[in-house]
Amino acid sequence: MISCKNVYKQFNDRPVLSGIDLDIPAGSVYGLLGPSGAGKTTLIRIITGQLDFDEGSVRVMDRDVKSLTGEDRKQFGIMMDRFGIYERLSCEDNLKIFADIYGIPHRRIAETLELVGLEDAMKKPAANLSKGMRARLCLARVFMHSPSILFLDEPTSGLDPQTMKQIHRIIRDKKKSGCTIFLTTHNMEEAYALCDTVALLNEGVIVDSGSPQEICRKYNHQKRISMHLSSGEDLEMEHGSASAERICELLRTGRVETIHSSEPTLETVFLELTGRKLEEDA
Amino acid sequence: MRNVIIIFKKQLKDTLKNKTVLIQFLLFPVMTLIMENTIRIDGMPELFFTKMFAFMYIGMAPLTATAAIISEEKEKNTLRVLTMANVRPRQYLLGIGAYVWFICMTGAGLMATGFHGMEIAVFLTVMGIGFTLSILAGACIGIYAKNQMVANSVFIPVMMVLSFAPMVALFNERIGKAARYLYTQQLRTVLDRMSFAGMKTEGICILSANALIVTLLFFTLFKRKGLE
Numbered sequence A: 001m002i003s004c005k006n007v008y009k010q011f012n013d014r015p016v017l018s019g020i021d022l023d024i025p026a027g028s029v030y031g032l033l034g035p036s037g038a039g040k041t042t043l044i045r046i047i048t049g050q051l052d053f054d055e056g057s058v059r060v061m062d063r064d065v066k067s068l069t070g071e072d073r074k075q076f077g078i079m080m081d082r083f084g085i086y087e088r089l090s091c092e093d094n095l096k097i098f099a100d101i102y103g104i105p106h107r108r109i110a111e112t113l114e115l116v117g118l119e120d121a122m123k124k125p126a127a128n129l130s131k132g133m134r135a136r137l138c139l140a141r142v143f144m145h146s147p148s149i150l151f152l153d154e155p156t157s158g159l160d161p162q163t164m165k166q167i168h169r170i171i172r173d174k175k176k177s178g179c180t181i182f183l184t185t186h187n188m189e190e191a192y193a194l195c196d197t198v199a200l201l202n203e204g205v206i207v208d209s210g211s212p213q214e215i216c217r218k219y220n221h222q223k224r225i226s227m228h229l230s231s232g233e234d235l236e237m238e239h240g241s242a243s244a245e246r247i248c249e250l251l252r253t254g255r256v257e258t259i260h261s262s263e264p265t266l267e268t269v270f271l272e273l274t275g276r277k278l279e280e281d282a
Numbered sequence B: 001m002r003n004v005i006i007i008f009k010k011q012l013k014d015t016l017k018n019k020t021v022l023i024q025f026l027l028f029p030v031m032t033l034i035m036e037n038t039i040r041i042d043g044m045p046e047l048f049f050t051k052m053f054a055f056m057y058i059g060m061a062p063l064t065a066t067a068a069i070i071s072e073e074k075e076k077n078t079l080r081v082l083t084m085a086n087v088r089p090r091q092y093l094l095g096i097g098a099y100v101w102f103i104c105m106t107g108a109g110l111m112a113t114g115f116h117g118m119e120i121a122v123f124l125t126v127m128g129i130g131f132t133l134s135i136l137a138g139a140c141i142g143i144y145a146k147n148q149m150v151a152n153s154v155f156i157p158v159m160m161v162l163s164f165a166p167m168v169a170l171f172n173e174r175i176g177k178a179a180r181y182l183y184t185q186q187l188r189t190v191l192d193r194m195s196f197a198g199m200k201t202e203g204i205c206i207l208s209a210n211a212l213i214v215t216l217l218f219f220t221l222f223k224r225k226g227l228e
């Protein structure tokens, strides 16, 4: 559905993207992970045709991105940030503008607002909405016209956990209905929970990509077991046969309060990967 | 074309909820009606207030409204969302321009109630030309400015010059000489005579030059910067 080959982009002679390759099959959720300033937003702007690039090729829906017409782009639903709302207009009027632009019947407005849980705020001016409600209003605008590809640039950053969960539910629903979803985040847990594929972007380079589980397993070279004992003591030991006796003993004598095996999270993988890279540079 | 109408309608809805813009549109028409109907001084030229407020209206409302609308949409990112939904920049500008012109003409219609017959036509033509030039100038500022702050700092002085210079010119000859080169001043002289017939070649030249300058500036800026 979306593919990039060797994409380069500079801003004022400073490289921002250096050779991006990616391939996103239809109907999957692709997560681009990276710290702030990594180039995530820049890549979304390139793929959606808002920004020119210097080298490489970008294809969307099997067409060169530069040849996409306005009509083709109606297949896109793009959320770049949580602004772009008409403050003085009500939620309903905000969506009405875009319903008219896309030529969709007005009854879709109420339906969409209901989907994001804003049916009670329909007549409220957008200025009176909470941060989480505004995020959901933006999301409503993004998929009201039933696009086949969603681009979500940090859809949940800065939101409370409850709104985050609601948004995750909406994103999963959209995936079920066949949408291809490209999202960026710097929240590793979010990527783990939502994405079929994640790519770790650092300083304009994709340092690794794969399914979240795959990546975590791949970097699972320091498996540990950690325990909290009833005495209040915390223990950590090798995840291997060497520790088996000891763990067995502790369990048998009933001194273990909690026990976990620590697998690397995307967070630690990222740290490890980029940390390494920095060392190589030095 | 459909998008132009959508922008027009959106702006209409927004204005009803935006008091600062609404006041700008209403201020001069309402003041005119009040002054003309309450103040009578012997020897005062006929429709003195209407004519004075008319060119101030031309210099202020369309200029500030256009610049404020465009810069606010840039600042709040709503413009980017519109262009991502495939509204072309020229459709957007046309929608906003048409809307400001339409509202201002409605205001001018209110102000014209003191005139009769042909005078109404002359008055509305003058206002229509003036609004168009001011809207173009306002759009230049809107395109140039990154946000509302920058827009404000540019349009306030421009507005002062355009709308007050013709008035100060009544009392100060030196300023009068300079103000002659402004379209607001030229339009004011037409309003004084209430006919285009007495317009000298010089006046026509100045008016055309003004039109040419704002139009060229508008297209240059638009081509260079778009609505980014």
Ligand SMILES: Nc1ncnc2c1ncn2[C@@H]1O[C@H](COP(=O)(O)OP(=O)(O)O)[C@@H](O)[C@H]1O
Binding pocket: A011, A012, A016, A034, A035, A036, A037, A038, A039, A040, A041, A042, A043
């Ligand atoms: N229009 C621009 N002009 C110059 N530099 C830019 C522009 N947009 C982004 N950058 C730079 O490119 C880098 C990547 O930015 P961005 O893609 O926004 O990162 P992210 O979204 O991952 O936080 C940043 O260092 C930023 O300063």
Ligand SMILES: [Mg+2]
Binding pocket: A037, A040, A041, A042, A153
């Ligand atoms: Mg970003």
